Amino acid sequence: MSTDVMIYANGLSKQYGSFRALDNVSFAVHRGEVVGFLGPNGAGKSTTMRILTCFIAPSSGTAKIRGEDVFDNSLAVRASLGYLPQRAPLYLEMTVYEYLRFAAKVRNIDESLFKSRARSVVEICGLAQSLSKEIRHLSHGYRQRVGLAQALIHDPPILILDEPTSDLDPNEKAEFLNYLKQIGKDRTVLLSTHNLKEVESACARAIIVSRGRVVADGALDTIRAKSGRVRYSVEVQKAAGGTPSREELERALSGIRGVKTVTEHPTDEGAYSYSVDGEEGQDLRADIFRLVSAKGWVLLELHRDTQTLEDVFRQLTIGDERRNRQFGAQAQDAGDDSDGDALDNDDETDDAEQGES
Amino acid sequence: MSTESIEKTSANHQVMPANAALSELGHEHGEDNRGESAEPESSPTSLALSPQSGATLTRPSSAQMVWTLASREVRASLNSAITYIVIAASLVVVGLYFFYYKGGFWQVDRATMARMFDALPFALCFLTIPLFTMRSLADEKRVGTIELLITMPVKDSEVILGKFLGAFAMVSLQIALLAAYPLVMFSRAPFWHLGELDWSPFWVGMLGLLLLSMAGTAIGVMWSSFTESQILSYFATMLTLVALYAIGSVTIVEFLQGGVGDAISFVSLQSRFEPFARGLIDSRAVIYFFSLTVLSLAVAFRSLESRKWT
Numbered sequence: 001m002s003t004d005v006m007i008y009a010n011g012l013s014k015q016y017g018s019f020r021a022l023d024n025v026s027f028a029v030h031r032g033e034v035v036g037f038l039g040p041n042g043a044g045k046s047t048t049m050r051i052l053t054c055f056i057a058p059s060s061g062t063a064k065i066r067g068e069d070v071f072d073n074s075l076a077v078r079a080s081l082g083y084l085p086q087r088a089p090l091y092l093e094m095t096v097y098e099y100l101r102f103a104a105k106v107r108n109i110d111e112s113l114f115k116s117r118a119r120s121v122v123e124i125c126g127l128a129q130s131l132s133k134e135i136r137h138l139s140h141g142y143r144q145r146v147g148l149a150q151a152l153i154h155d156p157p158i159l160i161l162d163e164p165t166s167d168l169d170p171n172e173k174a175e176f177l178n179y180l181k182q183i184g185k186d187r188t189v190l191l192s193t194h195n196l197k198e199v200e201s202a203c204a205r206a207i208i209v210s211r212g213r214v215v216a217d218g219a220l221d222t223i224r225a226k227s228g229r230v231r232y233s234v235e236v237q238k239a240a241g242g243t244p245s246r247e248e249l250e251r252a253l254s255g256i257r258g259v260k261t262v263t264e265h266p267t268d269e270g271a272y273s274y275s276v277d278g279e280e281g282q283d284l285r286a287d288i289f290r291l292v293s294a295k296g297w298v299l300l301e302l303h304r305d306t307q308t309l310e311d312v313f314r315q316l317t318i319g320d321e322r323r324n325r326q327f328g329a330q331a332q333d334a335g336d337d338s339d340g341d342a343l344d345n346d347d348e349t350d351d352a353e354q355g356e357s
Numbered sequence: 358m359s360t361e362s363i364e365k366t367s368a369n370h371q372v373m374p375a376n377a378a379l380s381e382l383g384h385e386h387g388e389d390n391r392g393e394s395a396e397p398e399s400s401p402t403s404l405a406l407s408p409q410s411g412a413t414l415t416r417p418s419s420a421q422m423v424w425t426l427a428s429r430e431v432r433a434s435l436n437s438a439i440t441y442i443v444i445a446a447s448l449v450v451v452g453l454y455f456f457y458y459k460g461g462f463w464q465v466d467r468a469t470m471a472r473m474f475d476a477l478p479f480a481l482c483f484l485t486i487p488l489f490t491m492r493s494l495a496d497e498k499r500v501g502t503i504e505l506l507i508t509m510p511v512k513d514s515e516v517i518l519g520k521f522l523g524a525f526a527m528v529s530l531q532i533a534l535l536a537a538y539p540l541v542m543f544s545r546a547p548f549w550h551l552g553e554l555d556w557s558p559f560w561v562g563m564l565g566l567l568l569l570s571m572a573g574t575a576i577g578v579m580w581s582s583f584t585e586s587q588i589l590s591y592f593a594t595m596l597t598l599v600a601l602y603a604i605g606s607v608t609i610v611e612f613l614q615g616g617v618g619d620a621i622s623f624v625s626l627q628s629r630f631e632p633f634a635r636g637l638i639d640s641r642a643v644i645y646f647f648s649l650t651v652l653s654l655a656v657a658f659r660s661l662e663s664r665k666w667t
Contacts (some may be wrong), residue, residue, distance in 0.1 A: 050504070054508060055504055055507055055664070055665075056665050057666060075416060075510045078509060079510040081508070083505070083508045089500055089501030089505055093436045093437065094432075103509070104416070105425045106417070106422065106425060106426075106509045106511060107509065126626075128468055147505075148503070
C-alpha cells in the first residue's frame with residue numbers, strides 16, 4: 001500500500017506572519033485516484049498545491065511525492081509532476097508552439113519525442129488552431145488549455161491542477177473532465193475547484209479544506225452522508241380565505257416527530273412552500289402526507305432531496321463566509337473583495353470570448 | 358475567426374485538429390494525423406495511458422538548462438519593441454556625441470576611438486543595463502510565470518544564471534554594435550578610410566565595457582529579484598550603477614584624498630574602468646568586476662529562494 005501513495009502530506013502548516021494559511025493538513029493520494037480538492041476562496045488550496053509542487057516550503061510538516069520529500073529531493077519531485085497553477089501564468093510573448101517547445105526542453109524531451117507528444121497534447125487540449133498564435137492573443141480559456149498542455153507534455157504520473165476549469169466554457173469543461181477520467185485510471189490527479197458538479201463527475205474522492213484545515217476527506221458518498229440530514233420540500237395550496245394560516249401550517253409541520261427545522265420559501269400567492277429538515281435514516285414523507293390530508297389541506301408537492309455535495313460543502317465551510325461578514329469594516333471589506341474578484345473573472349472571460357469571435 | 362470559434366464550441370473540436378496548423382510539428386506527422394482524426398474515439402487516448410517513468414523524468418544538464426533559459430530570455434527581448442528603440446537610440450546618440458559634441462572627433466584630428474569610452478560607461482549605467490535587466494525577474498513575479506518556471510525541474514541557481522546571461526547577451530549585443538563605428542571609419546574600402554587605427558586599445562576598451570556591463574547586469578538582476586515592479590527595478594539599478602560610477606570621478610576622489618578616496622576608487626566602476634579606456638588590462642579590475650558579479654548573483658539567488666519562507 002505504501003508504495004502506492006503518490007502524494008503524501010503530513011501535518012502541513014504554513015504561517016504568513018500572524019495569518020495561518022494552513023493548519024496541520026494531512027492526506028494521502030494513491031495511484032490512480034482522481035481527487036477533488038475543495039474549499040472556499042482562501043481556504044488554503046493553492047498554498048497546499050504550492051507546497052506539493054516545491055514552490056514554497058511549509059512552516060512545518062512534511063510532504064512527499066512518490067516517496068520523495070518535496071524539500072530534500074525537490075528536483076525529482078518536480079520532474080514527476082505536471083502542474084497547472086491558478087489562472088495559467090504563461091509567457092505571453094511566446095507562441096503556443098514555442099511555449100510547449102520550451103517546456104519540453106526544460107524537461108529534457110528530445111525533438112522526436114517532443115513532436116509525438118506535442119501532437120497528442122494538442123489533440124487533447126484542442127490547440128491545433130492556436131499553435132502559431134502568440135499566447136497574449138489568446139482568451140483565458142485558451143490560455144488555460146495551453147497551461148494544461150504544458151502540464152501534460154512530459155506525460156507525468158502525477159498531475160496537480162489548480163482550478164483548471166475556471167476559465168473554460170461548458171463544452172470545454174465537459175471534454176476536459178471526460179479526458180481526466182480517462183487518464184485518471186493509472187495516473188494520480190489532484191484537482192482543485194469551486195465547482196462541485198465537476199468533482200461529482202470526475203472524482204471518486206474529495207478533500208474539503210476550510211480555514212487551512214481538512215474538514216472532510218473521503219469517498220463522495222461518505223462525504224455526502226456526512227451532514228446527517230435529509231431535506232424535504234413541501235408545498236401546500238392556499239385555499240380561499242387564506243386557510244390554512246401560515247402559523248398553523250408551520251406549527252403542524254414542526255410538530256411532526258423527527259423534524260428538526262422548518263424553513264419557509266417565498267412562493268407565489270397560491271401556495272406555501274417549506275423546506276423541512278429531518279434526521280437521516282427516517283422517512284418523513286408518509287407523516288407529512290398524513291398530516292396534510294388529516295387537516296384537509298391540498299398537498300401540491302412533496303419530495304425528498306438527496307443530499308448534495310454542495311449542501312455538505314456549505315455546511316462544512318460556512319464558517320469561512322460568516323467570518324468574512326461578521327466583524328467590523330475590515331472583515332466586511334475582505335468579504336466584498338472576494339465577491340468582486342469573482343465578478344471580475346467572469347467579465348474578463350466574457351470579454352476574451354467576445355474578442356475571439 | 359468566427360468559424361473557428363464555432364468549431365471550438367462544437368463538442369468534438371478536440372478530435373479535428375487543423376492539419377495546416379500542425380504542420381509545424383512536421384509534415385510527416387501531419388499526414389498520420391489526418392488518418393487518426395477519422396476515428397474520433399481513439400485520439401484523446403493517444404497520450405499513452407501508462408505514465409512514463411525513468412528516462413523521461415531526467416533533467417538536462419545544468420549548462421543546457423541555463424542555455425535554454427537564457428535563449429528564451431533573449432528571444433523575449435528580441436520580441437519587444439523597446440529593445441530596438443533602445444539599441445537604435447543609443448547608436449544615434451553615441452554617434453552624435455562622438456562626432457559633434459564639443460567639436461567631436463574631427464577636432465581631435467587623430468585616429469583614435471578613445472573618445473568613445475568617455476561617456477559610454479555612464480550611458481550603459483544610466484540606460485542600457487537597467488533597461489535590459491528590469492524585466493528579468495520582476496516581471497515574472499508580477500505576472501506569476503515564475504511559479505510555472507520554478508515548479509519545473511529547474512534549480513534556482515539555473516534560473517538566476519539564465520536570467521543573467523540572457524540580459525547580458527542583450528547588453529553585449531548593444532556594445533558589439535558599437536564596433537560598427539570604427540569598422541566603418543577605419544577599415545579599408547568600401548567604407549571610409551580615415552587612417553590607420555591602433556586597434557588594440559579599442560578592443561581593450563570594449564573588453565572593459567563588457568566587464569563593466571557584466572557586473573552591472575548582475576546588479577540589475579539582483580534588484581529585479583527584489584521587486585515585482587519593473588519601474589522600481591529600473592530606478593534602483595540605475596541609481597546604484599550611476600552612484601557606483603560617479604563616486605569615482607576625479608574631483609570627488611581628489612577632494613576626499615587619503616583613505617576615503619582610496620576606498621572610493623576601490624569600489625567605483627569609473628576608476629576600475631579607467632585603465633581599460635587607456636588600453637590597459639588591469640587584472641585587479643577584472644577580479645573586481647567578476648567578484649561584483651558573483652556577489653550580486655548570489656544575493657539574487659538568496660532573494661529568489663526566500664519566496665519559500667515568506
